[in-house]
Amino acid sequence: xxxxxxxxxxxxxxxxxxxxxxxxxxxxxxxxxxxxxxxxxxxxxxxxxxxxxxxxxxxxxxxxxxxxxxxxxxxxxxxxxxxxxxxxxxxxxxxxxxxxxxxxxxxxxxxxxxxxxxxxxxxxxxxxxxxxxxxxxxxxxxxxxxxxxxxxxxxxxxxxxx
Numbered sequence: 400x401x402x403x404x405x406x407x408x409x410x411x412x413x414x415x416x417x418x419x420x421x422x423x424x425x426x427x428x429x430x431x432x433x434x435x436x437x438x439x440x441x442x443x444x445x446x447x448x449x450x451x452x453x454x455x456x457x458x459x460x461x462x463x464x465x466x467x468x469x470x471x472x473x474x475x476x477x478x479x480x481x482x483x484x485x486x487x488x489x490x491x492x493x494x495x496x497x498x499x500x501x502x503x504x505x506x507x508x509x510x511x512x513x514x515x516x517x518x519x520x521x522x523x524x525x526x527x528x529x530x531x532x533x534x535x536x537x538x539x540x541x542x543x544x545x546x547x548x549x550x551x552x553x554x555x556x557x558x559x560x561x
Contacts, residue, residue: 403547409541410555410558412543413559414561416541417489421440423451423471423472424472425437425439425459425472426470427459427466428468435462437458439452442515443560444504444507444533445511446504446533447535448536449560450508450534451531452531454528463497464530468492468493468494470491470492471489471493471534472488475487475488482544487541487544488542489542490542492537493535494537497531497533509531537552537556539551541559
């Protein structure tokens with residue numbers, strides 16, 4: 400892995416990293432603080448937020464609705480890493496907002512989800528127990544490997560999510 404020479408180069412690398420995934424790992428907690436780890440297919444919407452479409456049957460849905468918080472993780476495949484202790488990864492701390500059904504952002508995001516993930520979304524959007532969440536990152540960390548960790552907030556973080 401070559402050395403990061405500029406913020407632009409870092410931004411491009413982080414953006415390419417998370418765009419290489421179709422799913423994201425989710426960490427949520429209930430209002431009582433009980434942790435839950437899960438995953439979901441996602442898209443990065445036109446507003447720079449991660450959007451997921453999830454069922455009420457999943458614990459993470461009620462956790463998102465009750466606490467409005469999540470941590471997201473994208474991590475390189477074990478088989479692609481020379482050292483398991485230094486797997487490249489991106490972690491985001493997010494605020495979760497449920498998008499109102501049939502709103503312009505809801506329609507736009509579901510269209511993007513369907514383009515990215517196929518006809519399954521077409522079926523799921525007819526089911527009443529599915530909810531669309533916009534996960535808006537407020538801080539993030541990108542780890543390239545040993546001694547190569549970067550943190551971001553604000554505009555720098557927004558650049559990572561373009």
